[in-house]
Amino acid sequence: MRRFFYIAALLLLTVSVHAAPTWSLVVCHTNDVHGGVDSSEATFMNPEHPPQLGGAASAQRLINQIKQYALEKRSGFLLFDTGDIFQGTLVGTKTKGEAVMRAMNEMQYDAWVLGNHEFDLGREVPEMLMRMADFPTLSANVFDTSGGTMKPFAQPYVIKNYGPVKVGIIGITTAGTVRAAFEENIRNLYFGPEVTALAAYRDTLRQKGVDIIIAACHLGLPYDRWEAWDNLEKHEKEGWKSDYARDAFELARRVPGIDLLFAGDIHVGYQEPWVDPVTHTPCFQGYGRGTNLLCVEFEFDLQTKKLMGWKPFAEDGTLITLLSDRFPRDRKIAETIDTVKSRVEVGWDEKIGEAIIPITRTGENESLMGNVICDAMQWKLKGDIAITNKGGVRTDLPAGTITPRDVFNVLPFDNTLGALTVTGQFLKELFEDKVAYGGSGLYVSGMKIVIDRSKPRGERVVTFEVGGKPYLPDANYRLVTTDYLLEGNSGMDKLTPLRSQAAVESGTFMRDAVIEYLNEHSPIKPKLDGRWTTIGNTP
Structure with missing residues (x-):
């Protein structure tokens, strides 16, 4: 074996000690x-x-x-x-x-x-x-x-x-x-x-x-x-x-x-x-x-x-x-x-879709990969908006043929989807809580939001649109999300009391929704569209 050794840190003892026996x-x-x-x-x-x-x-x-x-x-x-x-x-x-x-x-x-x-x-x-x-x-x-x-x-x-x-x-x-x-x-x-x-x-x-x-x-x-x-x-x-x-x-x-x-x-x-x-x-x-x-x-x-x-x-x-x-x-x-x-891997290498370009997680706010996933979630359960946390998205999709194995590598956790009806005011408060919780935000679909971190807590959502129109606080919207966020994880505590409402539609795996979406919409060439934007610095 090639052995390349070099001292990687300052020695902690004086030179005179080096004469002592070592192990x-x-x-x-x-x-x-x-x-x-x-x-x-x-x-x-x-x-x-x-x-x-x-x-x-x-x-x-x-x-x-x-x-x-x-x-x-x-x-x-x-x-x-x-x-x-x-x-x-x-x-x-x-x-x-x-x-x-x-x-x-x-x-x-x-x-x-x-x-x-x-x-x-x-x-x-x-x-x-x-x-x-x-x-x-x-x-x-x-x-x-x-x-x-x-x-x-x-x-x-x-x-x-x-x-x-x-x-x-x-x-x-x-x-x-x-x-x-x-x-x-x-x-x-x-x-x-x-x-x-x-x-x-x-x-x-x-x-x-x-x-x-x-x-x-x-x-x-x-x-x-x-x-x-x-x-x-x-x-x-x-x-x-x-x-x-x-x-x-x-x-x-x-x-x-x-x-x-x-x-x-x-x-x-x-x-x-x-x-x-x-x-x-x-x-x-x-x-x-x-x-x-x-x-x-x-x-x-x-x-x-x-x-x-x-x-x-x-x-x-x-x-x-x-x-x-x-x-x-x-x-x-x-x-x-x-x-x-x-x-255990029979059938996981069959073609289920095609990507014109690599679909990556690159991007501080949104990413091509996050957009595709949330678009698939919104499409599958016919929601007005869809949201998921970024930590569950583990890798990118290559350009060219896409297989179930590729999608599994992106979404290896067996998360299921649920949909529930909430008001615009509830959504606005939910996103305010998420921003206050910290982290890099969410992946979303069906909406556009601008976060100004320089604003006081509770006032950081400065733009919020659903379906291309300004949100209405008293209007009802169908929210699609994951069982993970419905448990209140990643700063989503407000969702926990509502998870029983979404349980009726649980059982659809997030990964399967993406596979079906790719099957229906390929070849795909997603783009960044400014659906989640952050400005300003936290005071």
Whole structure:
């Protein structure tokens, strides 16, 4: 294997200490795989001529090489995942994670941390996967409250012994799962504060003589590290409002004494880690969907057990893209995945439509992909307007032939549609609440809205039209949306009391509505039409 090593951070000890005996730990880490264990095309590298990715089978080839390196050097080795392992591809979702867990068992993972999307199909699914796993499932802050008692839902931590060194891994699951999951899917589960749990088990592991503590978190490093850094400094000056952490930046700051932190939940890779300047905890995170493997060697002073530095396994940083021509697929892992695929993916590659241009999610306010989806929702249930959240739209559609598999990759969650009658005033207040909640807005259809963020709360909707005409506060409008938003998620609390009204028409899958729409309207060439516009800055 080509090995390109270079020091990736300032060494934490003086030069004189480097003469002391050292011990190294080699870590391979995955996060947000979302069922991406099969071969796929790296369209993010070249949309027109994408190279081939080998998925878990290529990851196994690379892992075997790095394991051999660690063995020859007599270093410790760890392979673990920080959550969201299955929901997002056909082979992952249709097997309820079974195919992914089979691969992880073959790959000999050391641990897996529960992510919020593990609960998308109900708590029974992670419970089944935990029974399947040949390794510990970790989460220190998720508790089962069935029967009036509170007991850990998963194992809080695992301790690995490497001769003279003991390494402890603490699992943390985002408490935001409560806001992201359907209520029924997390019944009798309590997601506790991340800060409290990590600090408590840090102390527990120190009492047990653990030398090196790793926080394995399904809590993400942000897209914009410098904006997040500014927010962190601001919130620290104002005083922490609770023991819940907004992101992994905040967790690393608020819980000192953590040697390494590995994050997940946000699908942005950090080629170079973020190092908190106060606690000095280095934080790592890879890209999602099984496209890469994070590989780092850490060096510790054997006497003090202090971190001296780290070295990535590639010239350009900690993340290695799993290109199948560089890492040929491991036959055993490939056969494990292909056997399950042949059972669950019949009929998913038939043509159902055609796109004249690529249909992407690009755009701060609206996007071609969001417009098509909401147009399909409005068309299917004959609504005046349709709305959905942006987070459920996971990828783009290519130009050319469109298959059910393509639509599934865009909409991997089994969301259903519902329609209800509301007044114009209700809609105006709903959008005001959404803007106040934060985020980047909604995907919409059948309407035009202009948001002025410089206005006071409750006055930010400055233009609102339905069907090309100014909305009427007392008029009734047919609103089409998803079961996810009807649960009150993504700032849509006003919809929750009305979900029983929409239940009459539930059962139409959002994904099926898009497939039918494409079948009826292809070839399609969507455009941006200014249906959601934002002006001004938040005061």
